Each structure stands twice: as structure tokens, then as C-alpha cells.
Amino acid sequence: MKKYLIALMMVLAPVTASAAGGAAVPLDSFEVDLTNKASLQRGMANFVNRCLGCHTAQYQRFERAATDLEIPNELVEQYLIFDENKKIGEHMTNAMPAAEAKVWFGNPPPDLTLEARLRGPDWVYTYLRSFYKDESRPWGVNNAVFPDVGMPNVLENLQGTVINHCTPAELHSEHGKIDPLTGEEIGGCMSIEPKSGSMSEEEFDQYVYDLVNFMAYMGEPSKMVSGKIGTYVLIFLVILFVFAFALKKEYWKDVH
Ligand code: HEC
Structure with missing residues (x-):
């Protein structure tokens, strides 16, 4: 029994370790939705417009994304590939030299293909x-x-300038949660400077949602395909069941 308990603890250890290794600030939860093609398409546009200048997605090809997200190739070539020498079959890379980027930013912008998984x-x-x-x-x-x-705040003109009135302790407390007793926001000490952003809070959250949804797709593009295959397999099993049932009836009809 003890042996099993130890084995169980070892199996669970990485889970608890990664949970404890997270940021001190509570994270907002995010539901990936790979069936929402419109969101993924907007997310890809947001990504190439706002991120690809500095970050690459060097394992993702434009064409594969176009196919998976159901965007016609011509539209991707026309609106989402800004480098005229780049072909749709190529990877989503940029021309930023890594050595200079390290001097400009302190750290070079990392590749983002697998970031949402990482x-x-x-x-x-x-x-x-x-x-x-x-x-x-x-x-x-x-x-x-x-x-x-x-990294500079590249989305500031959309979100607005965020002013932080928190003490360091508050910043790492239950930021953005609702107090169940008073109904008031706990740690609500961040505010947006009025009229400094072009989007409302909901619009901005949606913008970032689409972007991160696309990044989640990039991290695991095969998930989209496996979802589809799963549906076909289930349909196949239902059809197979009809024939198997008919066959069973045929075999058993004389046995009583
Ligand atoms: C002006 C250049 C620039 C642009 C544009 C930019 N970033 Fe960054 N980003 C950086 C740099 C530099 C870092 C590295 C920061 C560090 O390590 O301190 C970084 C880091 C990150 C990280 C953290 C990486 C990690 O795990 O360490 C994420 C996530 C990220 N960027 C996402 C984005 C997204 C999404 C966009 C588009 C909305 C974007 N960035 C646009 C320069 C940029």
C-alpha cells in the first residue's frame, strides 16, 4: 500500500509543482475554442499586425493557417503577408536581427509558435x-x-494607459476578484486613464481573446484535425453498430 502511495505522489508531483510555479498574480481563465473560426481568423490578423514585426512564429506556415482557419489563400497573400518577397508556403518569420534586438530590448523577442503551450x-x-x-x-x-x-506595451493605443495605484503587496493579491461578502472588487487598484484607448474594456478583452485563441491553435494545430477525425470515427461507429446489430439478429434468430 505504501509503495502505491509513493508512486501516486510521484505521478502527481509535476502537477503540483507547475501549479505552484505560476505567477503570484492570479490569472484570468481562458477557454480555447478552436471551433470558432471567426475568432481564429481575427486572431491571425491581430497577430500579424501587432506581433509579427518583432516576434516570429517560425514553425507555422501561412498556408497551413489559411487552410485550417478557412481563409482563402489570395486573401492571406493580399492582407496578411506584408513582405512582398514572402510566399504563402513559407513560415511566419520576420526580418528582425536577433543580436540587435537583444541590444534594443535587453532580451530578443522569443518565437511565439509554442508560447501558448509553454x-x-x-x-x-x-x-x-x-x-x-x-x-x-x-x-x-x-x-x-x-x-x-x-517588451513595450504594443496594445496601449487600444486598451488605454493603465494606471497602477496598487502597493506591491496589493498587486500580488486577489487582483480583480469579487469579495463574496461585500460584493466589491478586491485589489481593484488598476484603472484605465479615461479616453486614452480606442476600445472599450469588452472590445479589448475580445481582441486579446481572439489573439490568444490563435496562439493556442498555433501551439497545437493538429488538435483541430483530431477533433474532426473524432467526429468521423463516431459516425462510423454508429453505422457499424447498425450492421453489427443486424448480423447479431441474423445469427441468433434460430437460437431460443
Ligand atoms: C516592439 C517589439 C515587440 C512587439 C511588437 C511585441 N513584442 Fe512580445 N516581446 C518583445 C520582447 C523584447 C520580449 C522579451 C521580453 C523579456 O524577456 O523581458 C517579448 C516577450 C513576449 C512574451 C513573453 C515571452 C516569454 O514567455 O518569456 C509574450 C507572450 C509576448 N511577447 C507576446 C507578444 C504578442 C502576443 C505580441 C502582439 C500583440 C507581441 N508580443 C508584440 C517585443 C515585442
Whole structure:
């Protein structure tokens, strides 16, 4: 029995370790929806417009994304590939030199193909919405889930400038949760400077949702295909059941 208990603990150890290794700030939860093609299509547009300038997705081909997301190739070529020398069959890379990028940002922008798998979609979703104004940092912003980040807030004109009134302790407390007793927001000490962003809070959350949904697709494109295959397999089994049942009846009709 003891042996089994130890084995069980070893199996569970990585789960608890990764849970404890997360950020101190609670993450907003994120439901990936690979069936929502419209969201994924918008997400791809957001990604190439706002992220591909600095980050690559070097394992993702434009054409594969076009096929999976049901965007006609001509539209991708016309609107989503900005480099005229690039063909649709090529990977989603950019021209940023890594060595210079390290000097400009402190750290070069990492490849994002597998980022949503590496950090989890919850983390990426929270990260992109958690930049706040901090004049002491080189780009004038800091991030609640990635302290002293080297990335500028590239979505600031959409979200608006986030002002942080939190003490460090509050920042790492139950930020954004509702107190069940008073109904008030706990740690609601971040606010958006009025009229500084072009989107409402809901529009911005949707924008980032689509973007992260696309990043989740990139991390595991085969999931989309396996979902479809699963449906075909179930349909096949239902049809097979009809014949198997008829055969069973035929075999058993004389046995009583
Ligand atoms: C101006 C260049 C630039 C743009 C544009 C940009 N980033 Fe970044 N990003 C960076 C840099 C530099 C880092 C590395 C920061 C560090 O390690 O301190 C980074 C880091 C990140 C990370 C954290 C990586 C990790 O796990 O360490 C994520 C996630 C990310 N970027 C997502 C995005 C997304 C999504 C977009 C598009 C909305 C985007 N970035 C646009 C420069 C950029």
C-alpha cells in the first residue's frame, strides 16, 4: 500500500509543482475554442499586425493557417503577408536581427509558435492585458505577471494607459476578484486613464481573446484535425453498430 502511495505522489508531483510555479498574480481563465473560426481568423490578423514585426512564429506556415482557419489563400497573400518577397508556403518569420534586438530590448523577442503551450493560454491572456504605466522602466511600462518585462506595451493605443495605484503587496493579491461578502472588487487598484484607448474594456478583452485563441491553435494545430477525425470515427461507429446489430439478429434468430 505504501509503495502505491509513493508512486501516486510521484505521478502527481509535476502537477503540483507547475501549479505552484505560476505567477503570484492570479490569472484570468481562458477557454480555447478552436471551433470558432471567426475568432481564429481575427486572431491571425491581430497577430500579424501587432506581433509579427518583432516576434516570429517560425514553425507555422501561412498556408497551413489559411487552410485550417478557412481563409482563402489570395486573401492571406493580399492582407496578411506584408513582405512582398514572402510566399504563402513559407513560415511566419520576420526580418528582425536577433543580436540587435537583444541590444534594443535587453532580451530578443522569443518565437511565439509554442508560447501558448509553454506558458498556458491563461498566462498569455492575462499578460497581454496586464501592462501598466511605470516611468522607471525603459519603455515606460511594467507588467503585473512579468515584472520588469523588456517588451513595450504594443496594445496601449487600444486598451488605454493603465494606471497602477496598487502597493506591491496589493498587486500580488486577489487582483480583480469579487469579495463574496461585500460584493466589491478586491485589489481593484488598476484603472484605465479615461479616453486614452480606442476600445472599450469588452472590445479589448475580445481582441486579446481572439489573439490568444490563435496562439493556442498555433501551439497545437493538429488538435483541430483530431477533433474532426473524432467526429468521423463516431459516425462510423454508429453505422457499424447498425450492421453489427443486424448480423447479431441474423445469427441468433434460430437460437431460443
Ligand atoms: C516592439 C517589439 C515587440 C512587439 C511588437 C511585441 N513584442 Fe512580445 N516581446 C518583445 C520582447 C523584447 C520580449 C522579451 C521580453 C523579456 O524577456 O523581458 C517579448 C516577450 C513576449 C512574451 C513573453 C515571452 C516569454 O514567455 O518569456 C509574450 C507572450 C509576448 N511577447 C507576446 C507578444 C504578442 C502576443 C505580441 C502582439 C500583440 C507581441 N508580443 C508584440 C517585443 C515585442
